[in-house]
Every structure is written in C-alpha cells, then in structure tokens.
Amino acid sequence: MAKVIIAILYIAAILVIGFLAGRNVKTADEFAVANRNIPYWTNVFSMSSAWIGAGSTLGCASMCYAYGVSGFYLAIGVSIGAILASVVFSGKIREENVSTIPELVRKHVGAKCANAIALLSIFSVFSVVxxxxxxxxxxxxMFVPSLSLLTAIIIMTVVMLIYTVVGGMVAATKTDKLNIGLMVLSVMIILPIVALVKAGGLSNIVETLRTSDPAKLQFGKTVGWGTMISSGLYFGTSGMVNSENFLRVCGAKNAKEARGASLTGTLLVYMPYLLFASFIGFAGSALIADLGTSDSILPAMINQYTGTVLGAILLAALLAAVMGTAASVTILTSVMLSRDVIGRIKPLDGKAMLTTQRICMIVVAALGVIVGYFGSSIVSIMEDIGAPCGAALVPIFCGLFFWKEKMNAKGTLTTIVVAVVATLGYWLLGSPLGISHFLFGLICSTITMFVANSIFYKKGEDKAA
Incomplete structure (x- = not known):
C-alpha cells in the first residue's frame, strides 16, 4: 500500500506543479521554448533532468549488470557526447534563434534538405520517446506488480500528457526541479550505499564475480571492442545533436547561458549520475543472479534490499528520472511535426500552431506506447531507429557551424541520402565489418559531406533558396 500511496503522491505533485506552471501558456513559442526566457539554474537542473532518462538510468545499469565492467562503455560514450554537445554546439544553436533542427537546416541550406532532415529527426527523436x-x-x-506492462505504460503516458499538453516546455522545466532532486538522492546517494552495504564492500563484489562470472571483471571480454567502440561512438556522437535538450538550449536567454547551463549540468549532475547508475548495475550483477531482464536491475534492487517506504521513494525517483526525458522528447517531436511537416503544408497562425502542437503531443505519445511496448530493449530501441538520422546529422551540424562557406543544398542532400542508404544497407547485410550500422553510416556520410559539398559549391550562390 505504501508504494501505491507514494506513487500517487509523486504523480499528483508533478501534475499540480506542471499544471500550475503551464496554465498561462498562450503561444506556440511559450509551449515550445518557454518564450526563450528560461533562467540559468532552472535550465541547469532542467537539462540534467531531460538528459537523465531511460538510457542514463535503466540503460547504464542494465549494461553493467549484463556485461560487468565492459558495460561502462555506455556511460563513457554518452558523457563524451554530452560534453561535446555543450562545448561545441549549444551556444551556436542558441545564436541561430530557431526552435527545431529542420529550422536550422532550412535557414542555411534550403527547404529540400530541411524536409529530409525533418523526417529523419522525427524518426530519431521518436525512438527516444x-x-x-x-x-x-x-x-x-514495480509499484503495482499486478499491472500488465501495457497497462502500466498507458497509465504513465496519460500522466505525462496531462501536464505537458497544457504547459509544454514551461511545465516541463518546473517539474524538472522535483525530478532532479529525487534522481540525485536515489541514484547518486542512497542506492550506491545500499549496494555496497548489502554486498559487504567493493572487494566482496569483485570476489563474488571472480567466482561466479570472471569475464565481467575483464574490460572487453563480455562485449567486443568493436561493439563497445561503435556503440559508444553512436551514443557519443548522436548525443552531440542533443535532441533531449534541443528545446531547452533554444529556450535559454542567450548563447552564453545555453552553453554554460548545458556544460554545468553535464559535469555537475549528468556525468556522475551515469557512472553511479552503471556502478549500481555492476554491483547488482554480484547480488542478484539470473534476473529475467537486465533492464529491471535497479527496480529489482530497490524491491529486494530496501524497506517498503524507502523503496517506494526510490522507485518514485526512477519514475522522475524517466519522466523528464519522456516529456522533453515528446514535446520536441510534436513541435517538429507541427512546425516542420504540417506547418510547411498548411501555414498556421499562432493559436492554430499551439493547438496543432498539443494534438501532435497526443498522437506521438500514442504511437510511442505501441512501439515502446513491442520494443525488446531500451538501448536497442534508441540505437536501431535513431542510427540513420544520427549518421546524417552529426557531419551536417559540424559543417553548418564550422564549414559554413562551403555547405550547400545539393551537397547536404547528397550527404543525407548516403547516410540513410549506407546505414540501412549495411544493417540489412548483417553488419559484415564488425562495426555498428551507425558507425559505418557516419564514416560514409562524413566523407560524402566534404566531397559532395566541395563538388557542388558555387561561390555567391543563395544556399537557402
């Protein structure tokens, strides 16, 4: 009963906070980017909350539970990507004064490229949804074991929609303060202590694994180096595009605050959180053997090693960890659909755009329920669906910001086509070279970007025509 009560209290809290914060949202820009006026520290906590989602929490723990020390590759790759996103792209994105990735592309290389990127971006971000x-x-x-997975997914999706459909990014940034507090308390303080105490210290964890599964103590043994490098590069480089926080970067007061808030959130909260979550999964592999699904290691440890009330609070923290990212990427997908697809077909005024964004939120979430339910793994959903977009966007972003003079519509469109064909074609062939389809596509698209844009470059051409 305590678990149910605390779950209800958490849900009620975010609904009240989100609804009160977002009840006065009247424009499409307020919904999408909080009117480009998010305070610095609010954005630090909000960006941290948005980044810390399923991949950061359940995904990192799952990798280290299943593969031991080799599983840390996920935390390392994602951390590098977040740092690069903060330092390289955040400030420049804010300077562009856009709201979506396709808007940025349209501004520099025209509508055809932007339309192609819109489709890829929607698929990529939807995979995160x-x-x-x-x-x-x-x-x-874990709160209510009698619920089927589908029923549980539907309930939480409805909860997320109630406050985000009303308040958009304004509501999301306000609820993130509650979410980040619960996350840090749970994953960076309480659970590591619980894991160490129950295992009898780090030395006992190592000794247990040395006896039961020694391969988990050898880096590169349970996961091949090629897999670790290619998958780590995927999450690192795709993280540079920063879909979870794109709207928050665009909503910062200026470029300096966008860069600073992103980097501060990464170093202060996000990176340590990834490592702590990974460690908990690693410790869990010594404490709980033969768990049905590695994605459930954190909830399983909470259920098995904490009391009823504390366990319920910790489970609420895990809900908080996922809720912030779920809300962020659902909002972003709906904004791209409404502005970069529907709005391009039929121009919409401010009120109509706001209504369309809210309707798209509901549609995106409903589709997310279907794909999420049938997806077999949190990490695989994100990597498999998002790979073609990541392979196209990473070199294009670098080109737009650091090779702007030579970037042009034909060269960029060629890069997009090569990224998609190479990524999917290589995947259909069974990844014969031993590297991931994303990494293969990224290599091909990066080479193509330089070659094609050089070939098609014409000095003085109106590139955004």
Whole structure:
C-alpha cells in the first residue's frame, strides 16, 4: 500500500506543479521554448533532468549488470557526447534563434534538405520517446506488480500528457526541479550505499564475480571492442545533436547561458549520475543472479534490499528520472511535426500552431506506447531507429557551424541520402565489418559531406533558396 500511496503522491505533485506552471501558456513559442526566457539554474537542473532518462538510468545499469565492467562503455560514450554537445554546439544553436533542427537546416541550406532532415529527426527523436515510455511502464510495474506492462505504460503516458499538453516546455522545466532532486538522492546517494552495504564492500563484489562470472571483471571480454567502440561512438556522437535538450538550449536567454547551463549540468549532475547508475548495475550483477531482464536491475534492487517506504521513494525517483526525458522528447517531436511537416503544408497562425502542437503531443505519445511496448530493449530501441538520422546529422551540424562557406543544398542532400542508404544497407547485410550500422553510416556520410559539398559549391550562390 505504501508504494501505491507514494506513487500517487509523486504523480499528483508533478501534475499540480506542471499544471500550475503551464496554465498561462498562450503561444506556440511559450509551449515550445518557454518564450526563450528560461533562467540559468532552472535550465541547469532542467537539462540534467531531460538528459537523465531511460538510457542514463535503466540503460547504464542494465549494461553493467549484463556485461560487468565492459558495460561502462555506455556511460563513457554518452558523457563524451554530452560534453561535446555543450562545448561545441549549444551556444551556436542558441545564436541561430530557431526552435527545431529542420529550422536550422532550412535557414542555411534550403527547404529540400530541411524536409529530409525533418523526417529523419522525427524518426530519431521518436525512438527516444518510445524507449522512455517503455521505461515509465516498467518502473510503474514495480509499484503495482499486478499491472500488465501495457497497462502500466498507458497509465504513465496519460500522466505525462496531462501536464505537458497544457504547459509544454514551461511545465516541463518546473517539474524538472522535483525530478532532479529525487534522481540525485536515489541514484547518486542512497542506492550506491545500499549496494555496497548489502554486498559487504567493493572487494566482496569483485570476489563474488571472480567466482561466479570472471569475464565481467575483464574490460572487453563480455562485449567486443568493436561493439563497445561503435556503440559508444553512436551514443557519443548522436548525443552531440542533443535532441533531449534541443528545446531547452533554444529556450535559454542567450548563447552564453545555453552553453554554460548545458556544460554545468553535464559535469555537475549528468556525468556522475551515469557512472553511479552503471556502478549500481555492476554491483547488482554480484547480488542478484539470473534476473529475467537486465533492464529491471535497479527496480529489482530497490524491491529486494530496501524497506517498503524507502523503496517506494526510490522507485518514485526512477519514475522522475524517466519522466523528464519522456516529456522533453515528446514535446520536441510534436513541435517538429507541427512546425516542420504540417506547418510547411498548411501555414498556421499562432493559436492554430499551439493547438496543432498539443494534438501532435497526443498522437506521438500514442504511437510511442505501441512501439515502446513491442520494443525488446531500451538501448536497442534508441540505437536501431535513431542510427540513420544520427549518421546524417552529426557531419551536417559540424559543417553548418564550422564549414559554413562551403555547405550547400545539393551537397547536404547528397550527404543525407548516403547516410540513410549506407546505414540501412549495411544493417540489412548483417553488419559484415564488425562495426555498428551507425558507425559505418557516419564514416560514409562524413566523407560524402566534404566531397559532395566541395563538388557542388558555387561561390555567391543563395544556399537557402
């Protein structure tokens, strides 16, 4: 009963905070980017909350539970990507004064490229939506085991929609303060202590694994180096595009605050959080053997090693960890759909755009329920669906910001086509070279970007025509 009560209290808290914060949202820009007026420290906590989702929490723990020390590759790759996103792209994105990735592309290389990127971006960000929605259901099941996964997913999706449809990014940034507090308390303080105490210290964890599964203590043994490098590069480089926080970067007061808030959130909260979550999964592999699914290691440890009330609070923290990202990427997908697809077909005024964004939120979330339910793994959902977009966007972003003079519509469109064909074609062939389809596509698209844009470059051409 205590678990149910605390779950209800958490849900009620975010609904009240989100609804009160967002009840006065009247424009499409307020919904999408909080009117480009997010305070610095609010953005630090909000960016941290948005980054810390299923991949950061359940995904990192799952990797280290399943593969031991080799599983830390996920935390390392994602951390590098977040730092690069903060230092290289955040300030420049804010300077562009846009709201979506396709808007940025359209501004520099024209509508055809932007339309292609819109489709890829929507699929890529939607993969994150599906993974977060699945995670919300997985965690709620730990509160109420009698619920089926599908029922749990639907309940949490409805909760997320209630406050985000009303308040958009304004509501999301306000609820993130509650979410980040619960996350830090749970994953960076309480759970590591619980894991160490129950295991009898780090030395006992190592000794247990040395006896039961020594391969988990050897880096590169349970996961091949090629897999670790390519998958780590995927999450690192795709993290540079920063879909979870794109709207928050665009909503910062200026470029300096966008860069500073992103980097501060990464170093102060996000990176340590990834490592702590990974460590908990590593310790869990010594404490709990033969868990049905590695995605459930954190909830399983909470259930098995904490009391009823504390366990319920910690489970609420896991819900909080996923809720912030789920809300962020659902909002972003709906904004791209409404502005970069529907709005391009039929121009919409301010009020109509706001209504369309809210309707798209509901549609995106409903589709996320379907894909999330049938997806087999949190990490695989994110990597498999998002790979073609990441392979296209990373070199294009670098080109737009650091090779702007030579970037042009034909060269960029060629880069997009090569990224998609190479990534999917290599995947259909069974990844014969031993590297991931994303990494293969990224190599091909990067080479193509330089070659094609050089070939098609014409001095003085109106590139955004």
């Amino acid at each position: 599906a993974s977060q929605i699945r995670s919300l259901g997985t965690i709620l099941q």
